[in-house]
Amino acid sequence: MAAKKREKRDPQQRKADILGAAFALFAERGFAATRMEDVAIRAGIAKGTVYLHFPDKEALFIELVSGIASPILSQIDGLVQNEAIPPRLAVSIFYALFRREVLETERRHLLRLVLAEGPMFPGVTEFYHREIISKGLGVLRILLHRAARRGELRNPAVAEMPQLVIAPALMSIIWSTLFERYEHLDTQKLFDTFLDTLFLPERAAQ
Amino acid sequence: MAAKKREKRDPQQRKADILGAAFALFAERGFAATRMEDVAIRAGIAKGTVYLHFPDKEALFIELVSGIASPILSQIDGLVQNEAIPPRLAVSIFYALFRREVLETERRHLLRLVLAEGPMFPGVTEFYHREIISKGLGVLRILLHRAARRGELRNPAVAEMPQLVIAPALMSIIWSTLFERYEHLDTQKLFDTFLDTLFLPERAAQ
Amino acid sequence: MAAKKREKRDPQQRKADILGAAFALFAERGFAATRMEDVAIRAGIAKGTVYLHFPDKEALFIELVSGIASPILSQIDGLVQNEAIPPRLAVSIFYALFRREVLETERRHLLRLVLAEGPMFPGVTEFYHREIISKGLGVLRILLHRAARRGELRNPAVAEMPQLVIAPALMSIIWSTLFERYEHLDTQKLFDTFLDTLFLPERAAQ
Amino acid sequence: MAAKKREKRDPQQRKADILGAAFALFAERGFAATRMEDVAIRAGIAKGTVYLHFPDKEALFIELVSGIASPILSQIDGLVQNEAIPPRLAVSIFYALFRREVLETERRHLLRLVLAEGPMFPGVTEFYHREIISKGLGVLRILLHRAARRGELRNPAVAEMPQLVIAPALMSIIWSTLFERYEHLDTQKLFDTFLDTLFLPERAAQ
DNA sequence: GATGAATGAGCCTTCATTCAT
DNA sequence: AATGAATGAAGGCTCATTCAT
Incomplete structure (x- = not known):
């Protein structure tokens, strides 16, 4: 050997x-x-x-x-820059990114780790809030307001609650790391359904 | 003495x-x-x-x-029984119940505990899925289908994704146990906004 | 067993x-x-x-x-109180006490321990200086001055250097714990010879 | 480069x-x-x-x-050779040497080191006894006997207890490495006072 | 020779669990 | 039943020593 x-x-x-x-x-x-x-x-x-x-x-x-989060962030930033991207598309890309970079990676356990051990490591929690949550919410808020302005949201008030957009992502993480073995959750469908709930269907030819 | x-x-x-x-x-x-x-x-x-x-x-x-969850469950069951309660009201009661019995109690740490220690205690996770998650989703599914049937949902497909309704609750738990100290989240508004997104507004002039 | x-x-x-x-x-x-x-x-x-x-x-x-020193101290204090005791006798009792309570006990290792580890434990050293050294020197100073006043010292200046009286005791400790196995030192004789050097011989009938 | x-x-x-x-x-x-x-x-x-x-x-x-002691030894040896040097002067040179080469050097920690670690390294202790202590005592014994013969000692019996002459040196080492920070000791005066106690004053009018 | 990353035995300390009282 | 002193396995960390470069 x-x-x-x-x-x-x-x-x-x-x-x-x-x-x-x-x-x-x-x-x-x-x-x-x-x-x-x-x-x-x-x-x-x-x-x-x-x-x-x-x-x-x-x-x-x-x-x-602390080290694993940064690669995700940089990609998200790009989403807001380009105003040509329709908000719904941007949010769906956000979810896709999340699925590809977190949910379907071992990184998904990382998030659970932060949730689990957070209170024992205030520094870590603070870092996550500042670097990930805060920035992610900021990006989403911009996208949602853009969508609201364009009349694409079913409920424009959502723009002030970007946490609602993150909620399904959190759910998917927790489900996949804890319950997936007992019951399958189709996360693609989860996000798609949520998008359809959030955004008005595109009016065919308006 | x-x-x-x-x-x-x-x-x-x-x-x-x-x-x-x-x-x-x-x-x-x-x-x-x-x-x-x-x-x-x-x-x-x-x-x-x-x-x-x-x-x-x-x-x-x-x-x-295992022992702490049951009292919540029993109350939830009641929600479905009475078909007279309009679905939106039932869901909002569900959230209110959640806020009163979990979010604003020390019990809110319980979920984080399950998240944190879950993988070390598969029995606990399994119990939670079977007793809490599964039943909660079942109740919500019924309520959502009822709402869909009554044409009260913006997106009837949600009825097949009751996890979406749980997601904001999850988010509120995680936020309150981890991030609240850094940034306040108005959970009442979170749930209300979500309800408004989920359900069509009551048709004023019907 | x-x-x-x-x-x-x-x-x-x-x-x-x-x-x-x-x-x-x-x-x-x-x-x-x-x-x-x-x-x-x-x-x-x-x-x-x-x-x-x-x-x-x-x-x-x-x-x-810290705990082993006190019993010695209390006995020493008695020496000064009684002015009837001639200084030379008092100092010889001091040495006898030292021999009986320290030198011929396992306690002799303790002193070496303090010398050895002192710098690593400043608190201990400070304690020893304050509680043992300082007090011992104080007692000796009084006795020596008394002797000087009575014209019993060969060199009255010794009264201002009570450390000189402690020096043989230190020597005896170090010798007994380190060198005794290689060469015997008669500590009784050591102290007696020193006493004879310190004090004038009693003038038989003056 | x-x-x-x-x-x-x-x-x-x-x-x-x-x-x-x-x-x-x-x-x-x-x-x-x-x-x-x-x-x-x-x-x-x-x-x-x-x-x-x-x-x-x-x-x-x-x-x-083992290596640090030798330079001192060689200098001491010289003291005995020259019989023209009066014993008291020789002893005072011994102390002066000790002060200059040990007490006021970092070498003063050496003795404490031997004290501290001695029992763990019997070879070292044995070496110190054989090479330093034994030789130093030998030299002092010769000087003291010479002085006794010349009637210069207050107490000629001291000649058989050369450890008494080393005792103040030991005291000075221990004081300087342990207690100096709490209370100053004038080592020059310590040795001088001891010399005055050991030796008769030079007979002014003989 | 010189380097310093790598090794692993060793020691302090904690804490779940036991059991004599 | 209740107690809490006693136990000892376990784990984090250090550091003398080795050895590939």
Whole structure:
């Protein structure tokens, strides 16, 4: 078998390996039930090596949870810029993005992790509110107001409650990570149905 | 000479005390970070006494999480029975019930607890799906279909996606337990706006 | 063999056992090299039990080091009170006390411990200076001044350097704990010779 | 383009650097609390490099503690050789040497180090007794006997207790490393007073 | 020789659980 | 039944030492 001792590797890669291992374990068992040694084993390194990259368990958790969100955000920003994109399309792209980048990825467990461990790590929660929630809501608010102005919303008041648009996404995350094994939820249909509830049907030829 | 030791009490009451203490602590800190001794202290009894009522920490947690939901369920059932109640009113009562019995109670932490610890306790998750989610969705499905039949829904397809109705409730729970401290969310308005989105306005001049 | 499990005992006795075990081990190996588990084993209890009596290793060490000095102090105080005792006799009693209570006891290791670990525990050092050194020097200063006034000192200036009287005691401690095994030192003779150097011989019949 | 890595240097110098760094750290924190990595950093080299010069931490400590004493010894030896030097002057030179070479140097921590770690390193203690203590006492014994023969001692019996002469030196070391911060001790005066107690004043009119 | 990432034994401390009283 | 002192398995973290580069 492969000699596995003292394998030196690119530190960046090493760190990524650890984060990967930590992610899998934290997602599966939560913060407290994850042993640092297990993280090390899963990353294929020795116990002590983890501590060369992260000062302690909490730092590992926080870096993990904080680090994964950014790639999503950057993509969302693009949605508002282009005013040519019809609001409904933009929101549907938002959902599609969410499905592709979160729901159908292992990242979906990450969100559950934040929900689960949030109160124990106020810094993480605050980060998520500031960086993800707040920005996501901002984008949605703009899109919804644009739609309202264009008379495309069934209920224009929704524009002041962008949380309503996020709610199905949250539901899909929770369902997929907790209940999916007991009962399937068609998230595509979930989002589509919601879009149809939110937006007036396009009047064929107006 | 105050005899304070070996205070005997109704075992049922004793058990309820323990569950109450456990609830407060589990809700606040999660399963792992809650110490059995703290539960005992909060319940006003000695460490060992907890074990006279529950075989171990896990059993305590499971009984706790399983036991708290039922009172809500029974009230919800009533909503469907009476066909005289208009669907929109029924759903709004559903939300009101949710707000009064969950959101504005310490019980709101319960759902977060299930989210947080769910994967570690598949039995709990399964129980929640079977007893709460499934039944709640069933009730909502009936109400929505009734509304659809009466032509009160903006988008009748919603009747097949009762999860959409639960989504705002979920959002309100998560918001209140995680983000409320950073940004206030008016849950009353959240639900009302959603109801207005879901249901057609009552035809003023019918 | 004796069943040793779950032996309950007077907490005061328990604590004394732990302090005794800790004393032996700290004295022998120093703070860092003493394992808490060894303390427990030597005290005949389980690892965790130590922590029922002391919050951590440092607290154990500090209580140990701080607790043993007082009995000596009280006896010394008596020496100055009685002005009928001739100064030379008083100082020789001081040395005798020191030999009986420290040098020929296991307590002699304690002093070495303070010298050894002092810099790591400023609180302990400060305590020793304030409670032991300072008071001892005060007593000696009074005795020496009394002797000087009575013309019994070979060099009256010694009265302003009571540290000189403590020096042989320190030497005896260090010798006995470090070098005695290589070369014997007659501490009785050490102190007597010093006394003869300090005090003029009693003029037989003057 | 500054080539700073793999700086080669005279191995002897390298070793001296390590010993210097080790001394500073051992003296300040003791054996256990000194990390090999800190020694390396302070010596300006990499962690592994220390092990090219010393097989392990203990060897480094022993060589350090053993090596520092010799320079003092050689100077002391000279004191006895020259019989023209009056004993009192010789002893006062001994103290002066001690002050200059030990007390006012970082070397003063060395003795405390031997005290502190002695029992863990019997070899070191034995070495100190054999090389330093024994020799120092030998020299003092000769000087004191010389003085006794010349009738210069207040108490000739002191000649058989040279430890008494070392005692104030010990006291000064311990005071300076432990208590100086709480209360100043004038070591010059300490030694002078002791000399005046040991030796008869020079007979002005003989 | 020199480096410093990697290793893993070791130790402090916590806490669920037990059981003598 | 109730108590809480006692137990000991478990886990986070450190650091002396090794070794691939």
